[in-house]
Every structure is written in C-alpha cells, then in structure tokens.
Amino acid sequence: MFPDTTATIHTLDNGLKVILNPDSSAPVISTQVWVETGSIHEGQWLGAGISHLLEHMVFKGTESFSGEELSQVVQAAGGQWNAYTTFDRTVYYIDGPKESAETFLKAVTEMVFKPSFPENEFEKEKDVIRREIDMGLDDPDSRASRQLFATALANDGRAQPVIGHLELFNQITHADMVQYHQERYTTENAFLSISGDFEVNALLKVINDLVGSIPRSFTHHPVVSEEPPQLGRRIERSTFAVPASKLTLAWQAPSLSHPDAAPLELLSTILGGGRSSRLYQNLREEKGLCLHIASWAWLTKHATGLFSISAEVPHDQRETLKSAIHQEIQDLCHDSLEAELAKAKRMCLVSQFKTLTTASGRASDLASNWHEARNLNYTKDFISSVDAVTEADIRRVCQTYLLNTSRLTETSLDPLDSTETQSAESSQNSSKEIVSHTLSNGLQLHLCADPRLPMVSIQAAIRAGLTSETPENAGLSTLLSSLLTKGTDSRSGAEIATQLESIGATLGASSGNNTSALAASCLNQDLDTVLEIFADCFANPAFHQENISFEKKTQSTALLEQDEDPVSNAFKTVRNSLFCGEGYGINRLGTTQSLEAIDRLTLSAHHSLYYTAENTQIAIFGDIDPVETIKLAEKYLSQIKRGKPLTPPSQSCASAPEKINITLDKQQAVLAIAYPGASIHADDIHALDLIHAWCSDMAGPLFTKIREEMGLAYYCSATQFHGHDTGMFAFYLGTSPEQLALAQDALTQTISEIAQNGMDQITLDSVKNSWLASQALSNQSNAAMARLCAIDTVLGFSPLHHRQSGEKIKAVTLEQIKNAAAKYFGSQPAVTVTVQP
Structure with missing residues (x-):
C-alpha cells in the first residue's frame, strides 16, 4: 500500500550526492542540505557545541552575500528557511515557490560550502548562544532530556548536549570553527535533498553550475564512541x-x-x-x-x-x-x-x-x-x-x-x-472546488475533494473560545475541549481511543481566542466510522465526574508550569492588562480558583449553548466524493441540535500605558510590549499582517538590528492575533538580565521608527513574496486548508475567504503600511511587561 519512491540520486564529479524528487502537485520546492556531522563528531571539541555554533555562523555571510543580504535575498524570493543541529547531522533548508529554486540553492549551498565567517560576528553570535544555553537550563523538558541521555548513554558522545557545556563552549576560537568546517563540511560528507515542482535535468544543471567546481577534499572522521552493553541498572x-x-x-x-x-x-x-x-x-x-x-x-x-x-x-x-x-x-x-x-x-x-x-516532508x-x-x-x-x-x-x-x-x-x-x-x-488545494451544503439541522458543511492521497481531514469550528468565558469560569473552554473525546453517552473514552487508533485515525479538540475546534483525520475508507464517532463526541459528551476531576488536575498542573516559564508569564500578564482581565485578557488555562468552581453543570450548560449547528461550521477536505459525504454528514451530524449563532461580547482595551515588572528565579529576562490590534473585519488587516511578517522574520528590523547588529537578544520577534472587534500586536525578546535595559531601549526605538516610517518599497515587495510563499507552503495540507475554511466561515466570511488573501496582500500599498504602523504603534497606549530574576 505504501508507494515506491520516484526519487532519484545523482553523484556529481566532486562526490556530492543529490536526491531529486519532482512533484508538481503544488508550485513549491523544498531545498535541503544535510551535512553528516553533529555533536558526536566534534573530536577534540566534544561537548563544546561547535557544530551548533557553526550552524549559526553560516547565516552571517557567504562568498556572494553579507549576512543581511543573504536574509534579504531569501525573503524577497519567498523563502522560509532555517537550520538545526542534532547528534549526528546538521540540516539547512529553504522552502518556497518553485520559481525561486535557483535563488534558494545558491543561498543554501553557499552557506554550507562557502561561508565567509566574519570575525566581527563571532563573539556576538557566541553571546546569542550563551543566552540559548541559559534558556535550555531554564526549561524542564530540556533538562529532563539531558538527564536521560547523560545517564542512559553515559559512555557515548550523545551523553553531551548538542548545544554544548558553557565552560567548554567559551573556549572555542574562530580558528577552531574554521578548521572544523574544513574538516567536516566536504562534498563527500554532505548531500542535497530536493522535492517539489521542478524538471530534473534543468535543476541538475543549476546545481552543477553552483557547486560542481567545489573541489573534493579529505574528510576528517573523528573516533565516535558507542555505548557498550549496559551491565547494570x-x-x-x-x-x-x-x-x-x-x-x-x-x-x-x-x-x-x-x-x-x-x-x-x-x-x-x-x-x-x-x-x-x-x-x-x-x-x-x-x-x-x-x-x-x-x-x-x-x-x-x-x-x-x-x-x-x-x-x-x-x-x-x-x-x-x-x-x-x-x-x-x-x-x-x-x-x-x-x-x-x-x-x-x-x-x-x-x-x-x-x-x-508536503514538499518539505518528502525531502526530509x-x-x-x-x-x-x-x-x-x-x-x-x-x-x-x-x-x-x-x-x-x-x-x-x-x-x-x-x-x-x-x-x-x-x-x-x-x-x-x-x-x-x-x-x-551508575552501573495543492487552492484550485479545488469547495462545495457548501446546509444540513437539515442548519449546520453549514463545506467540502473539497483532493485525491492526491487516500486521506480525509474533518475540521469543526465553533464560535466560542475566550470571548465565551468570564473571569469566574476562566479555563472553561480548554477544559471542555479536553473532555469531548473522554466519553459520550454510548462510548467510554477508552472505546473512542481504541476505535480510532485501531484504524490509524485521530480526533482532538482545542480552544483559542475566537473559536473552539474539533478535528479528525483518517484514511478515506474509514470516513463513515470516523464521522460517526466525531458526531457522537461533538453532540453527546458525557462529562463523567471522574474525567472532569482528572482533567482539572492536569490543567492545574499545566497552569503551575506556565507560572515557571518567563515567556508565558510575560504574555499572560500583557493580555490581562491590555484587555482589563476580560475576554482576550483571560488565561486560557484559567486560574486555580476558576478551575475549582467549574463543575459538570457548568460544562453541560456551556456545551448546550455553544456546541450547536447554527453556531458551528464544518469543513471536510481530502479524498472524498462530495455527494456521498453529504449523505454521511446528514446521517451523523444532523443529531447536533440547531441552537442559534451567538454574537461575542464587545472587547475593550486599556486606555492608558502601563508598565509591569515581574520577578522569576530564572537565568533569562523577557520583555514584551503590546498594543491593541486589529479586528478581523478591519480594512487595514492585510497591511498589519505584512508588518507582522516583516517584524517576525530573520530579515526584519527587530532581528537584524537588536539581535544581529547589537547582539542584545537571543530571540526578538513579533506576534499578533485578530479578534472580533479588536486584537493584539506585540513585540517581544529574550535577553540576559544585564542587557535588559539596553534591549528595551533598542526595541522601543525600533518600534518608534516603524510607526514613523513604515517600510520602503523594496522591503514591501520582499515581505509580500515571503508571505505569499508561506501561504503556498500551507496550501499543501488538507488539514490546514479545512481548518482555515471552517474558522473563516464561522467568523462570517465566505468559504473562499482564505484563498482570496493572496490577492489582497499583493494589493497593499506603501501608504497603507505607513498608515497602519502609525495607527497601531504611533498613538495607542502600550502595555510593557518585563520578567527577570
């Protein structure tokens, strides 16, 4: 049943191997370079994290590009790029539109084989990684993982953290890094993997022109220790x-x-x-x-x-x-x-x-x-x-x-x-027709047939979320979501899980700012079974008391973990202040007091009010026959009671600036600056989306100035959400406590410059390309497209709304960008939160 791969492998004269997997189902391409070196191959530098440091430094410039030019070129071409280092490999990838394949390949192959390693960036980047090391030491999951590998593989190179130990990391010199690159980043110790919409011979010529002249060289293979048989617990x-x-x-x-x-x-x-x-x-x-x-x-x-x-x-x-x-x-x-x-x-x-x-998934x-x-x-x-x-x-x-x-x-x-x-x-969905249909109970159904793979995604969006809660019942939507699949009037939670997982299907619920959701996926042959279970969980949750008690306990534990995380603390506080503790200002996990107050009656009442046919939209995308699927939906989903569409309450925002300082016994400091954001119906929403894409990108003003030029933060980015009548746009960064004041000044100044100047035309064109490429990559997944369709329609838009966003983004002008930046960041009050030791 699993298909043979159609990919082919080609070896260049210099020994570099290239894996090619042409697939024209979506106009995108994933270009990946895998270097077969990781933390276990560091030899004399074992435990110092030199592989991870090298991964960071190749982004600082190449034979043809400075670091800034590199990020600008990739963004302008619509590329989504990143890299990661593990025990035994370092991987660099750029995903984006097929038209940019040559640009992506030039960028990623030069990063790997022709980095410039500017010495003036070396110590600044080491400082960034020091902050990353601190962050890992603050994170319980990271600490638990380190503990496991250091104990179970105590005699193995994998006992050492990939990022390195700080005291060893500090000893790495620029010359060490250059030597390590020469010894390990060779044509015979690396290979390319490319999947997407391309012609094989044409792409091979491009690759050969770019890297064919790189000489074959010796690869130094350090002794890699392997864990011997364990002789005791x-x-x-x-x-x-x-x-x-x-x-x-x-x-x-x-x-x-x-x-x-x-x-x-x-x-x-x-x-x-x-x-x-x-x-x-x-x-x-x-x-x-x-x-x-x-x-x-x-x-x-x-x-x-x-x-x-x-x-x-x-x-x-x-x-x-x-x-x-x-x-x-x-x-x-x-x-x-x-x-x-x-x-x-x-x-x-x-x-x-x-x-x-996805192309990225196939290449990987x-x-x-x-x-x-x-x-x-x-x-x-x-x-x-x-x-x-x-x-x-x-x-x-x-x-x-x-x-x-x-x-x-x-x-x-x-x-x-x-x-x-x-x-x-020790011892590509965008061209597929969407069919909409109203069931007998008033439930709106949206179907899209895509026969590429024998799979189906079911996505329900309910007009609920944080705006359906009050401070007294905060956490209710999240708790209800966790209980939907834990038992119905006719099935136990164990029976639901067994039935679904016996056929490889999934079913899960969640809750967000504006909506709650129930989502399922399955093979097309199992749609009848899965849709029946989906409908049963949606319409008939039992809310057994033992499940309520247990999920409340789980949610309370998550709440305690949230309190120990600096970033979560910052944003919980920002939202509470910005929205005066109501609606979007409510913590989705609730509070200890609100969780204690929620009982079975509260859950049942909330479910009866919000989980109704008229307050819900369902999208079914994948390998389906729309006519037969409508019959199945009528058979199972018509049991959902009709109800009525609910209008969320209006949401007010803070009317004056506020500064809040929080202390938390961690090694890092976090800063968040938040402004009232846009309504989903605002005219300037697409301009704000482009500003967000710019400010959260590696080529954007926050990353390039505060992280790259000034070396004041490990991460520096922006986040936003759109609400029914308002939203939030926030800037944030993580830094060392000693640099917090400088970082705050730099971030405030950068925001002010954005509010006053917007962006120039070259940047706007580049950001548009990046945004459109990101959308094209997202369009590969039926689950993502069904989710967008369900959410859009439950919020009052057409089923095709998510497909129209690209044209609206293309139409955004410089004046609209400048007006949106001035409107949201120039005159509105901001909430500023710092979290530090």
Whole structure:
C-alpha cells in the first residue's frame, strides 16, 4: 500500500550526492542540505557545541552575500528557511515557490560550502548562544532530556548536549570553527535533498553550475564512541522547579538495521502510543496514577538506541507508577495482542503517509532514508517489515529488552520540595472546488475533494473560545475541549481511543481566542466510522465526574508550569492588562480558583449553548466524493441540535500605558510590549499582517538590528492575533538580565521608527513574496486548508475567504503600511511587561 519512491540520486564529479524528487502537485520546492556531522563528531571539541555554533555562523555571510543580504535575498524570493543541529547531522533548508529554486540553492549551498565567517560576528553570535544555553537550563523538558541521555548513554558522545557545556563552549576560537568546517563540511560528507515542482535535468544543471567546481577534499572522521552493553541498572534523580515529577524508564535497544527494530517500534505504539494505548488507558485514565504517559522507540543507524517510557506524575505517586508500569509490561507478554497489533500497524502506516503531504516532508523523509540506511526506499521497506511482525515477535522483544533489568535506566526530574536527596546510581488545494451544503439541522458543511492521497481531514469550528468565558469560569473552554473525546453517552473514552487508533485515525479538540475546534483525520475508507464517532463526541459528551476531576488536575498542573516559564508569564500578564482581565485578557488555562468552581453543570450548560449547528461550521477536505459525504454528514451530524449563532461580547482595551515588572528565579529576562490590534473585519488587516511578517522574520528590523547588529537578544520577534472587534500586536525578546535595559531601549526605538516610517518599497515587495510563499507552503495540507475554511466561515466570511488573501496582500500599498504602523504603534497606549530574576 505504501508507494515506491520516484526519487532519484545523482553523484556529481566532486562526490556530492543529490536526491531529486519532482512533484508538481503544488508550485513549491523544498531545498535541503544535510551535512553528516553533529555533536558526536566534534573530536577534540566534544561537548563544546561547535557544530551548533557553526550552524549559526553560516547565516552571517557567504562568498556572494553579507549576512543581511543573504536574509534579504531569501525573503524577497519567498523563502522560509532555517537550520538545526542534532547528534549526528546538521540540516539547512529553504522552502518556497518553485520559481525561486535557483535563488534558494545558491543561498543554501553557499552557506554550507562557502561561508565567509566574519570575525566581527563571532563573539556576538557566541553571546546569542550563551543566552540559548541559559534558556535550555531554564526549561524542564530540556533538562529532563539531558538527564536521560547523560545517564542512559553515559559512555557515548550523545551523553553531551548538542548545544554544548558553557565552560567548554567559551573556549572555542574562530580558528577552531574554521578548521572544523574544513574538516567536516566536504562534498563527500554532505548531500542535497530536493522535492517539489521542478524538471530534473534543468535543476541538475543549476546545481552543477553552483557547486560542481567545489573541489573534493579529505574528510576528517573523528573516533565516535558507542555505548557498550549496559551491565547494570542506572538511576539518576535531580530536582527542578516543576509541579510534578518527570519520570523516564529507558532500556538499551538495537539499531535500525536489527531485525527487532520493527517489532520494537510497534511495541512502543501498543504500550504507550496514543490515548487508546495500554499505559495511557490503564494507568492514566483508569487508575489516575499520572498526568501524562507515553512510550517511544529511538532507533537509529547507531549501534545503541533507546526504548523509553516517559511520564509526568505527582511526586508522591512516582514509585507506585513505576511498579504499575512494570506490571503492564509483564501482562503484555502473556495477553492476546491481535487487535492492538493491527491498530499499531495502521497507525504506523498513516503516520508515514502524512510525511508525504508536503514538499518539505518528502525531502526530509528521503534525506533521512539516505542518512540512516543509504536506501531511498527505506520507508517502504520498513513498512513492509512492520507488516510482517507477529504477536510472537512483540512478546519476544518485550521479554528480551524490557524484562531485562540490567538494561534499564531510570531518571526523574522531581519538584524542589521533594524530600529525596539528589542521587546517581551508575552501573495543492487552492484550485479545488469547495462545495457548501446546509444540513437539515442548519449546520453549514463545506467540502473539497483532493485525491492526491487516500486521506480525509474533518475540521469543526465553533464560535466560542475566550470571548465565551468570564473571569469566574476562566479555563472553561480548554477544559471542555479536553473532555469531548473522554466519553459520550454510548462510548467510554477508552472505546473512542481504541476505535480510532485501531484504524490509524485521530480526533482532538482545542480552544483559542475566537473559536473552539474539533478535528479528525483518517484514511478515506474509514470516513463513515470516523464521522460517526466525531458526531457522537461533538453532540453527546458525557462529562463523567471522574474525567472532569482528572482533567482539572492536569490543567492545574499545566497552569503551575506556565507560572515557571518567563515567556508565558510575560504574555499572560500583557493580555490581562491590555484587555482589563476580560475576554482576550483571560488565561486560557484559567486560574486555580476558576478551575475549582467549574463543575459538570457548568460544562453541560456551556456545551448546550455553544456546541450547536447554527453556531458551528464544518469543513471536510481530502479524498472524498462530495455527494456521498453529504449523505454521511446528514446521517451523523444532523443529531447536533440547531441552537442559534451567538454574537461575542464587545472587547475593550486599556486606555492608558502601563508598565509591569515581574520577578522569576530564572537565568533569562523577557520583555514584551503590546498594543491593541486589529479586528478581523478591519480594512487595514492585510497591511498589519505584512508588518507582522516583516517584524517576525530573520530579515526584519527587530532581528537584524537588536539581535544581529547589537547582539542584545537571543530571540526578538513579533506576534499578533485578530479578534472580533479588536486584537493584539506585540513585540517581544529574550535577553540576559544585564542587557535588559539596553534591549528595551533598542526595541522601543525600533518600534518608534516603524510607526514613523513604515517600510520602503523594496522591503514591501520582499515581505509580500515571503508571505505569499508561506501561504503556498500551507496550501499543501488538507488539514490546514479545512481548518482555515471552517474558522473563516464561522467568523462570517465566505468559504473562499482564505484563498482570496493572496490577492489582497499583493494589493497593499506603501501608504497603507505607513498608515497602519502609525495607527497601531504611533498613538495607542502600550502595555510593557518585563520578567527577570
């Protein structure tokens, strides 16, 4: 069922390999360069993070471009670009319109093979990374991940953090970096992976012209240590500012080439891959022992991998949960697994299908196949191996790996007030027709057929969200969303999860500023089953008291974690002040007091009022027959009661400037400056969207001035949302406490310059290209397009509204940009929030 790849691989005379995957389904292209070097290859600099530093520095300029010119050229061509470094690779990518392929390739190949490494940027960029190191040390998930790898792979290069240890990082010199680049960034240690709308021979000529003259050179391959077989159980505990323990149990596992790789992957899904899995249902839902639990198999080309079970658990239940996990593992070895195995295989297949929906996903999948297995068809081969796995295989690998306590590593990040002492024990949709139809109950349905892949996305948007709440019931929409799939009048939450995951389908709910949502995806052959469950969850949630209590506890824990995060604190405070604690000023997680006050009656009343046919719009996009889908929708969705469309209350904003200072015991400082934003119906909304795109881009005025030129911040960007009658536009940055005052002055000055001057014509054209390219990339996904259609229509726009945005963006003038900047940032009161130690 999984298709053979049509990609081809070509080798240039200098040894550089190029993977090409032409696909004309959308007018976009993804250009990626994978350098097979990461933190484990750093040799004499192991643990210093030199690979990650090098990744940052190539953005500072190349043979043909300065750093500023590089970002401007990519943005003007509509490129969406970034890079990342892992243990064993560094990847650079630019996605955007197909017409810009040559521009993207010139930029990304020069960054990799011909960087200029300006010395005047070196120390400034090191300062930026120092702030990033601090941020990682502040983040509990990052700390828990470091703890696991340093313990389970203690003798392996992967025990060291990719970003490096600060004291080692500080010792790296500019000459070290240049030497490392020469030794590792060679034509035989890198390859290109390109997917999208292009002609193979023409693109090959472009690539050869750009990089064919780069000489083949020696590649220095440092000795990479591999973790030896574990000879005894390892335990590592530490404390951190977390409300609940982050527990991980991990066992050594083999590489991807081992025959047990496919059974282990399926075992991880059966044990803890989704809400219908054994661990989630038995330990979270039934016994309430943890707030979250999941399992995963991390298997790569390296000899030693990990099979892990991670959980978030109240500290006083940690040991009980551990015992229960071990019991579940023992039980699995003796139980019938026929249905669970079939479900896991389907989930694996659907997950792989989803990677093929975008050019970026296809390029990444092919590159990963080559990197891990030197086999472009490895994904299909692995799916075939998965399909051949039997129940006996699952039991065998469970007994071989998970019942072997000598392979077990246990780590936990525990709350600061836990009584234990720290210890360590080591041993293209845009051209498709949208059909709209009104069901008998008044529900508006919008359908779009797209047969590219045998998948369907269902998206419901409900006119609710924060504007449907009050300070007294804050967090209600989020809580209700978490309960929609936890049981109906005829199904338990476990039955819902099992039915869906048995066929590889998904169903989830969420809540935002203006709307709440219920979304599902499935293979087209399962639409009847999934739509029936979707309708049941939407119309008939049971709101069982035990589920209410548990989800309130989970939401309360998330609230406590939010309080420990500097950025979340800043924006929670900004919004509360800007909107006077009402509507958009309400924290979506609520407060401790408001959550305590919400009961079953409150939830039922809110559901009855808002989750109605007249207050909802549903979009179904994908491989469907619209006529047959309308029949199915009438059969299942007509049970939703009619109700009436609800008008949100008006939203007022602060009438005077306000400055708020918050202290939080972290190593970083955060600054946010927020202004009242635009209504969704405002005439200048598209001009404001372009200003937002400019200010949040790497080529924009915030990033280039405050981060690049002045070196005052690790990140510096903008964010906005549009509301029913107002919204929010905010500027923010993260910096060191010592530089906060300077950074604040710089950000305030930059905002003032934007308000006074807007932007010039060259910049406007460039930002438009970038915005339009981003839209083209988004148009690849049926789920994204269905979501936009559902939200637009529930807010009063036409089903084609999201498709018309591009033309409106193209029509924005310089005068409109200047007027919008002056209107929103020039005279309106701002709320300024700082968070610092």
